[in-house]
Amino acid sequence: MHKAKFLLLFFFIWHNSKVYAANYYFSSTSGNDERTAEEAQHSGSPWQTLNKLNEFIPQLNPGDSVLFKSGDIFYGSLNLKKSGTSEKPIVFSQYGIGNPPIISGFTLLKNWKKFAPGIFFTNIPQATPQVNLLTLNGKPMALGRFPNQTEKNKGYLVPDEIKGKNQIAHPSLQEGEQWEGAELVIRKNHWIMDREQIISHQSNTLTFLPSSSYEPKEGYGFFIQNHLNTLDQLGEWYHDVNANRLYICLEDQNPDKISIKVSTKDNLLTTLTNTRHIVFHGIHFEGANKDAILIRGGDSMHFISVKIENSGENAVMVENMDRFRFENSTILNAQNSGVYLRSGNYQATISNNHIENTHVFSGMGQSGDNNGYAIFSVSDADTISNNTIKNSGYVGIGFRGSNTLVNNNYINGFCLVKGDGGGIYSYTGGTRKQYLNRKIIGNIIQNGVGAREGTSLQGSDFPAPAEGIYLDDDAANILVAENTISGIANKGIYLHNTNNIEVKDNLVFDASYLIFLSDDHLGQPLEKVVIKDNTLIKKTAHQIVMGIRSADPDFSVIGFSDQNHYIDLLGDGATFQVQNIATKNELYFNHDNWVKKTTWEDNTTQTIQAAPSPLPAIAETHTIKNLDFSSDASGIYCLKNCSLTWENNGYISVSRDNEVSSLKLDLGPVKNNKYYLLTLIATSNEQAIGEIYLRQRGASYQKLSHGKTFILNKSKKEHKILIPEPREDSDASLILNFSQSTNEIKIDKISFDVITPVQETTNLDNFLLLSNPNSQPNQFKLGAQYKDVKGEPHSEKIILGPYESVFLIQE
Template identity: 55%
Template sequence: MRRTHFLLLFLWIGTITRMPAASYYLSSSAGKDTHTHQEAQNPATPWQSLEKLNQFIPQLAPGDSVLLKRGDVFYGTIHLKKSGTKEHPIVYSHYGKGPLPMITGLSELKGWVSHSPGIYFVELPLSFSQIKVLTLDGKPQSMGRFPNPDEVNKGYLIPEKVEGNNQLSHEVFLKNEGWQSAELVLRKNHWVIDRQKITARQGNTITFSTASSYEPKKGYGFFIQNHLNTLDQLGEWYQDKENNRLYVCMEDTNPENYTIHASNVDQLITTLPNTRHVTIEGLHLNGANEVGLYIRGGSFFRFSNSIIENSGENGVLALNMDHLSIHQSEIRNSFNSGIYLRSGNYQATITDNLIENTFMMPGMGQNGDNNGYALFSISDADTIARNTIRNVGYVGIGFRGSKTLIKNNLVDGFCLSKGDGGGIYTYTGNSNPRYTDRKVTGNIVRNGEGAREGTPLQGSDLPAPAEGIYIDDNSNNVLVTDNTVYQISNKGIYLHNAQNIEVSNNLVFDAGYLVFLTDDELGQPLKSIRISNNTLIKKEPHQIGMGIRSASPEFQTIGLSDQNRYVDLTGFGIPFYFQNRATKKEMYHTLESWERETGWEKSTTQITKTINQDLFEYDTKTLTNANFSDAINRIYCTNGCTLTHAKEGNISITGKDEIASLKLDLGPLKNDSSYLLSITASSEGQTIMEAYLRQKGPSYQKLSTETPVLLTNSKNEFKIVIESPREDQDASLILNIYPPKQEINISLLSFEVLKKTPASPSETNFILLSNTELVQKEIKLESVYFNLFGKTQPKVFTLNPYESIFLMRE
C-alpha cells in the first residue's frame, strides 16, 4: 500500500512539473485591469495597462509569456522582476496584426498659448522633470541653439579668450543679459563636447559650471542652448524649469497643426540586478527620456526583432549581464549612444541589427569620454557581427576585452559631430590589460568625416581626425583582416601605441594616409606590427601611402610591412612619410628610398593608373603669371639650398641638408575662393616635392593641406587644386624637397584663382564594388573593366557577403 501511495505521489508531482506555461494578454485599446489573471490568459479579455502587468510580473512562472497587442500603444515602464530558466525562459512578445506594440514615454502636449510671434508655450504637468526628448509629428527635435547649425562653421563661435577651466569671453555675451542660466555647449577637444550651465557674466566674460575633467582650449568653439532667446527655427524648444513651461518655435504655423510629444519616462524596460533567462521579441520602445532598455545584471537576456527609437540618452544600457543577445533589431535616434555595454558584461552577441542616427545633435548628448558610439562594449568574448551602422556622431563600433570578434559589419558615416574616433575603434589605456584573441575581419567602413567645426581646423581643408579602423593607446593582439575601408578624411588604418597587431588582406581606398603608425607619450612604443597583402589605393593628390611617427624608429622592432599593393590613381606618385618624434625630423620617401630606410616593402608592388582630370576654368586675376616670368624673381631658398636661374626662365635647386625649402610670397588668400597650383619640374633621380600654403610670418600656421608629388628625370606636370584655404592677408607657398642632394629643375610655377572648383576626377574609369548583404550578390558590368592584376573582369560575377573588389578601365 505504501508503495502504491508513493507511486501516486510521484505521478502527481510529475503532473505539476509538466503543467503548460501560461500566456497573459495586454491591450491598451480593448483591455481592462479588472480582469482576473485567469481571464487575462484569454486574448478576448486582456489587461489594459503596464501598471497592472508590473503588479503581476512577480507571479510569473518560468515558461510564461506576456503578449502585447499589435497596433496598441502602452505608456510607462515594464519592470522585469522575475526570471525564467534555461529550458523555460519568460517571454515578452506580441499577438494580433498590425504594427509592433509600442511602449512609450512620450506624452502629447496640448493647450498651446502664443507667447510672441512664432513662439508658443504650454503649461507642463508638475510630474515632468528635465525633458530630453521632444518630437514634432514623430520626428525628434533639438533644443533651440544660437547660432543655428546651418550657419557658418555649423554654428560654432570661437572664444576670444579662455581663462581657467570655467571662464571664456566673446562679444555675444554682451547681448541678451549674458544668456543667464542658459547652457553652454563647448568643444573641449576633437572628441569631447560638454554641456555647462552659465552661472555669471561680467562684461563679455561668462563663468560656467564644470562638466568633466577636460578644460576649455583656445581655438575650440561653443554655442548656446536651453534659453528662450535661441528659438528661431521650426521645432526648436526650451524648457523653463522655474515656471514649469515648455516653449516651441513654430515660425508662421500653429502648434495645433502638429502632434507634439515630450518624454517623462526615464526607462521603458528595466531589469533587476539578477535577471535570468528572459526574452523580449517584437516590441517597439519609443521615447525614453534616458534609456530605452536598461539591463542591470543577470544572465541569458535576449532582445530580438524589436525597435528602440528616440532615446534621450542610450538606446540600450547594460551592465553585469552574461550572455546578452541583441538580434535583428533597430536602434534609431539615440541622443548619446545606441548600444552601450558597460562594465561586467560577458559574451554578448550583437548581430544583424540596424543602428542609425546616433549622437547626431551636438548638445543633446552626455559629457566627457565614451559618448557618441553607435555600439560600445568593454566585455570579453563578444561577437559583434552583420550589423549595419549609419550616421553616428562619433564612433561606429567601439570594443575592448579579450576573445572579441568584430565581423561583417557595415559602418557608413561616422565622426559626423566629433572627431578623433574611428569607424571601428579599440582603446586600452594606462591600465594596459593584456587582451588576447581579438579579430576585426570582413567589415566595410566608409564615409568618415571628422567634424572640423568648433575646432582649430574649422574653415580649412586640413584633414579632420576621422580614422577608418583605429587601434588606439596600448591596444594589443588584434587581427585586422579582409576589411574594406574607404572615403576617410584622415587615416584609413591607424595604429597608435599598439603592439602585436596584424594588418592583412585589407582594401583601403581614398584616405589621407592609407596606413599610419605612431607612438607617443600616451602609451607604449610600436612593436611587433605586421602589415602584408593589403591593397592601398590613392585617389587624391594629397594622399599618402604609409606614414610612421615614432620616438624610437627601430623598424625591425616596430615590425614589418611587405607584399602590399599600392595603386596611384593621380599620377602624383605614392609617397611615404616618416617623422622622428624625438628630433622632430620629417622626411618624405619614394617607395625605393622607403625600402632602403626601413627594410620594408621589399616585395611590394606599385601600380599607376592616372584618371582623366576635368577642365579648369580660371579667373581673369592670377596671383602669379602662368608663364613663370613674374614668380621667378620672388622665389628664394629658406633652408640649406642654392637656387640658380637657368636658361629660358627655368630655375634649378641643389641642397646640402636633408630638406630644401623654397618660398614664394603670394599675398592675401580668401577662404571662399579656390586656387590652382601648377608645377612642372624634374629631378636627376626620384625625389618628393611637398607643396602647401603657409602664413608668411609668425606663427607660420599652415593654411592648406600638404600635397607631395613624385619627381623623376622626366618632365613632370602637376595641377593641385586648393579649395577654401584658411584665410590670411599675407600667405606664402612653401615647396619642400626630400632629399635635395641632386639637381631639381622647375620650369613652370603658377598659382591662379579658379572661377569654379572642378569636379572630382571622373570616377567612370574605376569602380569599387562592395556587397553589404548577407547573401551572395550578382554583379553585372556595363563596360569592360580590369582588376588590379590587369586581367579582364567577367561582365557577370558574384561577390560574397561583405566582399569588395576594385576595378579599372583602360
C-alpha cells in the same frame, strides 16, 4: 503503500500545475485591468496597462509569455522583477496581425498658447526633469541654439579668452543678452563635447559648472542652448524645468495641426540586478527620456526583432549581464549611444542589427568620454557581427575586452559630430591591460567624415581626425584582416602606440593616409606590427600610402611591412612619409627610397594607372603670381638647405645639400572662402617628391593649408595642385619642400591663381569600388570593360559574396 502512491501522484499533479506555461494578453484598446488572471490568459479578455503588468510580474513563472496586441500603444515603463530558466525563459512578444506593439514614453503636447511671434508654449502634463527628446511630426528635433548651425563654422564661437577651468569670454556675448541658466556646449578637444550649466553671465564672460575633468582649450569652440532666447528656427525648443513649460519655434505653423511629442518616461524597460532568461521578441520601444532599455545584471537576456526608436540618451544600457543577446533588431535616433555595454558583462552577442542616426545632434549627447557610439563594449568574449551602422556622431563600433570578434559589419558615415574616432575603434590606455585574441575581420567601413567645426581645424582644408580602423593607446593582440575601408578623411588604418598587431588582406582606398603608425608619450612604443598582403589605393595627389610618426623610428623593432599591392590612380607612384616628432621634419619617400630607409616592402608591387584629372572645372581664374623665369629668378627664394641658379634657357635650378630643402613664394592675403590653384612645371634628374602648402609669412609661421605632394621625374610635366579654402591670413606664403637625395631640380614655371570652380562637374572616374554589405551574394552590373587589381578581366556583371569587395579599373 497506497498512501505513498497517492502522495506521489499528488506531488506530480501539483508540480506540473506550477510549471504549466501560461500566456497573458494585453491590449491598450480593448483591455480591462479589472479582469482576473485566468481571464487575461485569453486573447478575447486581455488586461490593459503596463501598471497592471508590473503589478503581476512577480507572479509570472518560467515558461510564461506576456503578449501585447499588435498595433496597440502602451504608455509607461516595464519593470522586470522575475526570471525564467534556461529551459523555460519568460517571453514578452505580440499577438494578432499588424504593426508591432509599442511601449512608449512619449506624451502628446496640447493646449498651446502663443508667447511671441512664431513662439508657442504649453505646460507638460506631469512634472518632468529635463526633457531630452522632442519630435515634430515624428522627427526628432534639436534644442534651440545660439549661434544657429547654419551660421559660420556651423554655429561655433571660439573664445577670445579662457579664464581658468570654468570661464570663457567672447565679444558676441553682450550684457543685454543674459544667458544665465542656459547650457553651454563646448568642444574641449576633438573627441570631447561637454554640456555645462551657465551659472552667471557678466559682460562678455560666461561662468559655468564643469561636467567633466576636461578643461576649455584654446582654438576650440562653443555654442549656447536650452534657453528661450535661442528659439529662432523651425522646430527649435526649450524646456523650462522650473515652470514645467515647453517652448517651441513654429514660425507660421499652427501647433494644433501638427504632432509635438516629448519624452516623459526615463526608461521603458528596467531590470533588477539578477534578472535571468528573458526573451523580448517583436516589440517596438519609443520615446525614452534616458536609456530605453536599462539592464542591471543577470544572465541570458535575449532581444530579437525589436525596434528602439528616439531615445534621449542610450537605446540599450547593459551592465553585469552574462550572455546578453541583441539580434535582428533596429535602433534609430539614439541621442547618445546605441548599444552601450558597460563593465561586468560577458559573452555578449550583437548581430544582424540596423543602427542609424546615433548622436547626430551636437550638444544632445552626454559629456565626457565614451559617448556617441553606435555600439560600445568593454566586456570579454563579445561577438559583434553583421550589423549595419549608418550615421554615427562619433564611433561606429568601439570595443576593449579579450576574445572579441568584430566581423562582417557595414559602417557608413561616422565622426559626424566629434572627431579622433573611427569606424571601428579600440583603446586600452592607462591600465595597459593585456587583452588577448581580438579580431576585426571582413568589415566594410565607408565615409569617415570628421568634424572640423568647433576645433582648431575649422576654416581649413586640414583633414579632420576621422579614421577607418583606429587602434589607440596600448591596444594589442589584434588581427585586422579582410576589411574594406574607403572615403576616410584622415587615416584608413591607424595604429597608435600599439603592439602585436597583424594587418593583412585589407583593401584601403581614398584616405589622407592609407596606413599610419605612430608612437608618442601617450602609450607604449610601436612593436611587433605585421603589415602584409594589403591593397592600398591612392586616389588624389595629397594621399600618402604609408606614414610613420615617431621621434626616431627603429623599423626592425616596429615590425615589418611587405607583399602589399600599391595602386596610384594618378600615374605618379606610391608616396611614403616619416614625421620626426623630435625635429619636426617631415620626410617623403618614393618606393625605392622607402625600401632603403625601412628595409620593408622588398616584395611589394605597384600599379600606376593614370586617371583623368581630379581637378574641378574652372569657371573663372585670377592670377596672383606667375613666374616663368624668362629673365631672372626673382620672386622666389630658398628658405633653407638649398641654392638657386637662374639659367638663360628660362628656368631656375635648385641645388640641395640636405634631406629636405625649402623654397618660399610670398603671396599676400588669402581668403578662407576661395579656391587656389598652383601650376608647377619642373623636372628632376632622379625621382624626387615635393610638398606644397600655404603658411603665414611671419611669426608664428602657422600652416594655412594641408600639405599636398607631387612627384618629379626626368620628363617635364605640368602639375596642377588645388588648395581649397585655406585658413584666412593677411600675408601668406607658398612653401615648396623637396625630399630625398641631393639631385638637381629644374623649375620652368610657377603660377598661383585664385579660381572659381564650376559647381556641377561630370564624374570622370575610370574605376569602381564595389562592396556587398549583405549576408547573401549580390550581383552588380558593369557598364564597361574592367580589370581587377590582379589583372583579371570583368565585363557585364560581377557577383560578390557576403561582405566581399572588389576594386575595378576601366580598360
